[in-house]
Amino acid sequence: MQGQSDVHIKMLGEFSITYDSITLSDQITHAKKPFQLLEYLITFRHKDISQMELIDLLWPDGTSENPAGALKTLLHRVRKLIAIFPFDFPLICWQRGTYAFNTEIPCSVDIDIFESLYKKGMQAQDHTDKLTHYLQAIDLYKGDFLPKSNLETWVIPISAYYHSLYLKIIHETIRLLYEKDDYEKIQAICYQALVIDSYDEDIHYQLIFCLSALGEDHAAIEHYNYVNNLFMKRFGISPSEKFNTLYKTILSKTHNAENNLTLIRNSLSETAATVCGAYLCDYAVFKDIYQLKARSAKRNNETIYLCLFTIASDTSKRGDKLSVETMNKAMNILNNCIRSSLRSSDVYSRYSVSQYILMLPVSSYENGCMVLKRIMHSFILASKYLPITCTYKLLPISVL
Known part of the structure; x- marks a missing residue:
């Protein structure tokens, strides 16, 4: 031919x-x-x-x-x-x-060319050559293998194979670009890769790190909050401790030296619109507040209780498993009930896809139960048409 x-x-x-x-x-x-x-x-x-x-x-x-x-x-x-x-x-x-x-x-x-570029990158001794092959492979990978046939049994293992090669190339390319301090290129590659795989925590981590390295700390914090919500809704978990450590590091450097204490005080203050009901925070922040409260309770001989609300399917109404839509609706109702039933000085956080955790500074277990029953009453009225149950547990916080 x-x-x-x-x-x-x-x-x-x-x-x-x-x-x-x-x-x-x-x-x-x-x-x-x-x-x-x-x-x-x-x-x-x-x-x-x-x-x-x-x-x-x-x-x-x-x-x-x-x-x-x-x-x-x-x-x-x-x-x-x-x-x-x-x-x-x-x-x-x-x-x-x-x-x-x-x-x-x-x-x-394209799959042959992609795999060939991967192998050339692996075999290349010179880092510039490696990077050239890997970047070409990344540009070639426009999405997973045969996406319109992705449920076919013969397609699934092949798609997983090329997807894994793609992630290996992404991580190795990021490593090579760090050697060149090319944060802008890493940022672009992370955004590109997250279109393919939006749940790869390490790619999110590298993106947040690069945003911060480029001086875009507020964008980095926004992306952290986005990932935190994404993982909570999809997997019912928060990102890893490594992720949270990076978040705290970025927070610690978002302020330059400032001699005007009034400006600092104003920046710390909440707006009138946010001072409404209990304080909702990320679990990483909740953990810090919990540890601070535990120290204070020991010093001042206070009693503080930890409460966990859990939503589950009501098997007597409709099946064993809640849809994502129903769970999100129930969690939004519970969030509103907690926020409106507690004082503005009380703190709570989303612990998992189906749970909220909160701290109650009350004098006794019975008083804590009274507060929780008030929340439950509001929740039951607002969610009576949903096929769900809500339970709670109450324990005093651990004081070392």
Whole structure:
């Protein structure tokens, strides 16, 4: 096939075939099964695939009464799809009962190029060469492998493989860029990578670190709060202690030397709009306040109680598991009830996806229960149509 231009195939972020300035893409057609067949033949283009293997792939539940005939019909549909290209060669070959993508065609496939760039970067001794290969690979990775087919059983492990390679490249590239103190490039790569994987904590960490290093401390703090909420809603956890330490480090350096104590006092003060009800804070801040309160309680012989509210599914109403929407609605109601039922000097925090934790400076366990019953009464009235239950536990804080 001398003199033929290459066929360009994309499988990262989309599936498309481009030849002679003509593109066939899964973004502009709803022909699912023909594309599924093409994707499979191209992915495993270096082997012959039996008719039975394709039938098991396309009709795994035996839903076709005449699978061999259905496969022939599907192949005809595939040929009609690719008829837009001025090929003078067959794209799919059939021989002795097997099918295969024509490997004699000059062809470039993005997954091959991506993996090759990764291997070149790993093997390169010079850090500049490493970085060049890795940056090219990052630019090539437009998304996960065959995203429109991501639920197919054969796609899942392949997608996970390329995704893991991508994250390895990202982390290694960031390490190399730190050697050059190129924080702006690291920042750009982090933003790009988080579009692909929004739950990689280390990439979020590196982004916050770089924002701070570039003098954008307020943006760094905003992103920390965004990640804190993201992880709480998705996983019911807060970021790691390493993450919280970085947050505190950034907070500690957001102020320059200031001789005017009045300005400092004003910056510490809340606005009138925020002084309404109990004080809601991040769990990392709550932990610091708890430790301070524990010291104060020991010194002044005070009694302070720790309370944990937990929301769960009411199995007598509707199933065993709450939807994300229902849980968020219930937690918002509970948040409002806690804030409006406590004094402005009281402190509480979201502990998990389904829990709030608070401190009550009361003289006795019975008085603490009275406060909590008041919160529960408000919550039950506001959430009576939700299939949920709410419980609480009360303990005195630990004083060393």
